[in-house]
Amino acid sequence: MTSERDDSxxxxxxxxxxSAEEARAFExxxxxxxxxxxxxxxxxxxxxxxxxxxxxPPFLDAKILAAARAEATAQTEAKAAxxxxxxxTGPALGGAFAAVAATMLVVLNLPLLQRPxxxxxxxxxxxxxxxxxPSFAEGAPSGAMPTTAQPLAEAAPxxxxxxxxxxxxxxxxxxxxALEKSAERPADKAEALARSGGEAAARGKKxxxxxxxxxxxxxxxxxxxxxxxxxxxxxxxxxxGGGSAASAGDAVAESRRARRESASRATDDAxxxxxxxxxxxxxxxxxxxxxxxxxxxxAPAAAGPARAPANRAEADSAVxxxxxxxxxxxxxxxxxxxAEPSLRAAASEAEEERSAPTTAPAKVAPAKTPAQAxxxxxxxxxxxxxxxxxxxxxxxxxxAQAEALVRAGRVDEAERGLxxxxxxxxxxxxxxxxxxMLGRVLADQKRWDDAQRYALDAxxxxxxxxxxxxxxALLKRIAQR
Amino acid sequence: xxPADRGAAxxxxxxxxxxxxxxxxxxxxxxxxxxxxxxxxxELMTRFKAGDARAFEALLARHRRGVxxxxxxxxxxxxxxxxxxxxxxxxxxxxxxxxxxxxxxxTWLYTIARNHCVDAIRRNTHRKTxxxxxxxxxxxxxxxxxxxxxxxxxxxxxxxxxxxARMRHLLASAIADLPAxxxxxxxxxxxxxxxxxxxxxxxxxxxxxxxSRMRYALEHLxxxxxxxxxxxxxx
Numbered sequence: 150m151t152s153e154r155d156d157s158x159x160x161x162x163x164x165x166x167x168s169a170e171e172a173r174a175f176e177x178x179x180x181x182x183x184x185x186x187x188x189x190x191x192x193x194x195x196x197x198x199x200x201x202x203x204x205x206p207p208f209l210d211a212k213i214l215a216a217a218r219a220e221a222t223a224q225t226e227a228k229a230a231x232x233x234x235x236x237x238t239g240p241a242l243g244g245a246f247a248a249v250a251a252t253m254l255v256v257l258n259l260p261l262l263q264r265p266x267x268x269x270x271x272x273x274x275x276x277x278x279x280x281x282x283p284s285f286a287e288g289a290p291s292g293a294m295p296t297t298a299q300p301l302a303e304a305a306p307x308x309x310x311x312x313x314x315x316x317x318x319x320x321x322x323x324x325x326x327a328l329e330k331s332a333e334r335p336a337d338k339a340e341a342l343a344r345s346g347g348e349a350a351a352r353g354k355k356x357x358x359x360x361x362x363x364x365x366x367x368x369x370x371x372x373x374x375x376x377x378x379x380x381x382x383x384x385x386x387x388x389x390g391g392g393s394a395a396s397a398g399d400a401v402a403e404s405r406r407a408r409r410e411s412a413s414r415a416t417d418d419a420x421x422x423x424x425x426x427x428x429x430x431x432x433x434x435x436x437x438x439x440x441x442x443x444x445x446x447x448a449p450a451a452a453g454p455a456r457a458p459a460n461r462a463e464a465d466s467a468v469x470x471x472x473x474x475x476x477x478x479x480x481x482x483x484x485x486x487x488a489e490p491s492l493r494a495a496a497s498e499a500e501e502e503r504s505a506p507t508t509a510p511a512k513v514a515p516a517k518t519p520a521q522a523x524x525x526x527x528x529x530x531x532x533x534x535x536x537x538x539x540x541x542x543x544x545x546x547x548x549a550q551a552e553a554l555v556r557a558g559r560v561d562e563a564e565r566g567l568x569x570x571x572x573x574x575x576x577x578x579x580x581x582x583x584x585x586m587l588g589r590v591l592a593d594q595k596r597w598d599d600a601q602r603y604a605l606d607a608x609x610x611x612x613x614x615x616x617x618x619x620x621x622a623l624l625k626r627i628a629q630r
Numbered sequence: 631x632x633p634a635d636r637g638a639a640x641x642x643x644x645x646x647x648x649x650x651x652x653x654x655x656x657x658x659x660x661x662x663x664x665x666x667x668x669x670x671x672x673e674l675m676t677r678f679k680a681g682d683a684r685a686f687e688a689l690l691a692r693h694r695r696g697v698x699x700x701x702x703x704x705x706x707x708x709x710x711x712x713x714x715x716x717x718x719x720x721x722x723x724x725x726x727x728x729x730x731x732x733x734x735x736x737t738w739l740y741t742i743a744r745n746h747c748v749d750a751i752r753r754n755t756h757r758k759t760x761x762x763x764x765x766x767x768x769x770x771x772x773x774x775x776x777x778x779x780x781x782x783x784x785x786x787x788x789x790x791x792x793x794x795a796r797m798r799h800l801l802a803s804a805i806a807d808l809p810a811x812x813x814x815x816x817x818x819x820x821x822x823x824x825x826x827x828x829x830x831x832x833x834x835x836x837x838x839x840x841x842s843r844m845r846y847a848l849e850h851l852x853x854x855x856x857x858x859x860x861x862x863x864x865x
Contacts, residue, residue: 156842160826163848189848193820196851199798200805202821205698205715210690213716217686217723 578612
């Protein structure tokens with residue numbers, strides 16, 4: 150049994166890592182150790198010669214570099230997306246929004262803040278009560294502030310007059326008659342003021358209700374609450390300033406209560422209305438998808454391959470923009486004359502196949518022809534809310550479409566269609582099938598690099614071992630070119 | 631007599647043509663050359679980290695052979711080694727942002743490679759136990775089951791060329807049969823050219839332990855050769 154130190158010495162001697170002196174000392178030392186070192190040196194030399202290092206296959210480099218490029222691209226894209234997301238949701242933009250909002254509030258309220266409280270009602274622009282504020286229709290609290298300060302606007306001149314009368318009474322001083330006379334007038338005025346305040350409060354309530362409708366219509370509960378709070382603040386300030394006029398104060402208080410109630414109602418209702426709007430949007434989206442799928446599926450069978458690309462583009466865009474013109478009918482593109490016979494043949498063949506009784510599997514059977522894809526698409530249509538089914542149906546249709554185009558010798562169109570379809574299925578097993586098909590089409594055209602790229606993508610996105618094996622087979626074929 | 635001379639003598643004794651001892655690639659490089667290579671690796675990796683894709687190509691070109699052979703010897707299966715090599719370099723790409731300039735690139739690279747191989751071996755333990763039934767790595771491409779190859783070595787053939795080929799088989803199978811802890815040290819030193827200090831870092835053991843494992847590995851190989859009737863002749 151040797152110690153670890155002896156082992157180290159021997160190995161260092163074998164590899165020439167001892168200094169000259171140390172090597173001499175080793176050789177002059179234990180003869181059995183030297184003999185052992187010689188034997189192991191022979192084994193090492195034999196191992197180096199008999200079992201040399203081998204080179205990896207060259208295609209592996211291309212594969213690694215392609216995968217590395219794809220990885221780097223994906224990382225860059227993800228980084229960019231993260232950057233945008235961070236910027237949009239981060240403190241920079243949030244701060245900017247806050248700053249803009251604060252600036253707007255200050256600018257809008259500057260005249261209010263600079264004037265005496267009882268004057269603040271007059272500069273506020275009043276709207277005809279028939280329509281909600283356009284700025285609220287846009288969902289942003291910008292422009293002239295819709296407010297329920299109408300009672301104050303009407304009460305302000307009366308308050309001014311009352312103040313003037315009081316001043317005059319003070320100036321009259323010792324004249325009891327004048328004092329008595331003038332004392333009656335403020336009472337009258339106060340009574341009139343109370344009446345006008347009450348009416349104004351009623352009108353204010355109506356305006357509040359209309360304002361609520363405007364707020365809730367756009368579902369901007371938070372904005373409504375904010376505006377309500379702001380209006381409350383202003384009205385509260387007005388009420389404090391107008392404290393010398395009791396009736397005006399009552400009117401203001403009533404108006405404020407109405408405002409609070411309406412603002413709170415707008416805030417409470419907003420989520421429910423938002424939910425309704427969301428549901429509506431989802432329904433529209435489902436409808437758009439359904440319509441897109443039907444157009445997408447019908448294109449190859451009904452009009453032949455030539456019509457399909459236009460319809461497919463439309464279908465894709467309809468799916469991408471569900472609330473736009475999804476159900477809009479699309480004029481079929483005329484097929485080029487040269488390809489017409491073969492297209493007709495393909496269409497009739499598809500029609501025949503479709504009319505024949507079929508036991509095609511329900512969802513994800515690999516369809517080879519447009520007709521075989523049709524049942525899958527039909528089923529997906531029936532369950533349009535199922536995104537996965539829609540996706541699979543799209544892929545089936547795209548594959549069938551591409552196959553028909555390839556058969557018709559229109560490889561470029563097939564490639565374009567596949568690329569377009571692939572753009573919506575990247576990173577998914579459905580995308581793997583498209584990538585595989587694309588890789589095969591490109592490999593047939595001897596566009597090896599592109600074919601390899603798509604084959605690698607297909608391998609990366611493959612959802613099962615079978616798909617992975619197919620991708621591997623394609624990669625092997627590409628490597629053996 | 632120097633170890634290199636002994637290598638030549640041993641080769642004669644083992645039945646191979648006499649001549650200078652073959653080098654083990656970068657295993658025989660001088661410390662200076664190794665330091666220079668390390669600096670270049672660091673430079674390339676820094677450039678790659680900054681987004682220079684060509685730097686990665688250069689790194690791949692420099693280390694593809696070592697990593698592939700390491701994986702091949704560790705996994706004893708060519709297809710698995712190809713997958714492993716791809717995965718190792720992809721991990722390098724993915725983890726480039728985490729790489730620190732202070733870290734030695736080769737140490738980092740082989741740590742990744744070793745971890746991957748260890749995981750793969752664990753996953754395929756059942757296959758490993760049946761290794762005598764499946765073809766050993768396809769370096770020779772004949773797909774002969776390992777058991778048959780070893781059995782062939784038992785008989786001595788007068789044909790020198792055939793004996794040389796059998797010797798290769800014998801050594802390959804002997805290396806494959808080394809305990810994993812010895813095999814990784816042997817392969818990292820002989821095929822990847824890592825110094826023992828670096829091997830120790832990759833494996834996470836003291837340097838002297840790495841050297842001990844190397845000695846045991848060589849003794850193991852010697853015993854296998856002896857058992858196959860290959861004996862050492864005195865010059």
